[in-house]
Amino acid sequence: MPTLAHYLIVSGLLFAIGLGGVLLRRNILIIFMGLELMLNAANLSLVAFSRFNLLADGMPNYNGQVLVFFIITVAAAEVAVGLAIIVALFRAKQTTHVEDLNTLKF
Amino acid sequence: MQLALFSIFSLLMLAFALGVILLRNPVSCAMSLVMSFVALAAVFVTLDAYFIAVVQVLVYAGAVMVLFLFIIMLLDLREEKRRRVRLSAWVGGGLVVGGFLSALTQVITALPALDVVKPVVSHPMANDVALVGFALFRNFNLPFQIIGVLLLVSTVGVVLLSKKELK
Structure with missing residues (x-):
């Protein structure tokens, strides 16, 4: 049987992969995908905590799953707004490469 | 299994x-x-x-x-x-990710309370959707409404952002 530590380690690995994508990739769309991976890692640990922490009546703690529901909703809204910003950026600069976007660079 | x-x-x-x-x-x-x-x-x-x-x-x-x-x-x-391999970026990113992973494994291995097998639920055949729905609409009704407003705001924002010329 998988233990809570297994789930947390998998969640941490997923978060690390997403963080690596955000730090190492230079395409702004791939950076955005890395952000999604990190959000999903948080969701996985929340669901794991909800399942492993039973309430007094022996049922999972559904508050964690409600929080995951909210995170998924906010992530969907965030993706819509972020992609609209990327399209506006592409219209202005004709690039999705973050190193070409150096207007604010000191 | x-x-x-x-x-x-x-x-x-x-x-x-x-x-x-x-x-x-x-x-x-x-x-x-x-x-x-x-x-x-x-x-x-x-x-x-x-x-x-x-x-x-x-x-x-x-x-x-x-x-x-x-x-x-x-x-x-x-x-x-273009594949300009920037060594500094890779080393920095690798350090951050490796540091995060090592800190995480330290915490997880140091806590024996996390090494628990999944407890058995009392009603394994319970309706999962209904239970999440009860929690959502009873305990989290106000956040649920706020999320609806957030979705509306983001829809309006996306339409505005996608316009050809912002006025």
């Missing part, structure tokens, strides 16, 4: 997540992201979170990824050609 299913789907999820950050073609990245989300939904099923698994497939693997692919098509992104 449970451990086998958990291991298969987590390894699939992590492998496809690695594909997202390692592949050069944006379309392949988006496709491996879809597979990663579907495998994560399967991991949710091993945690008896059926409602969240279905929502994950519908919202993430469905809506969000269609949006990503649509934008990739709209911007006509090609495979990245």
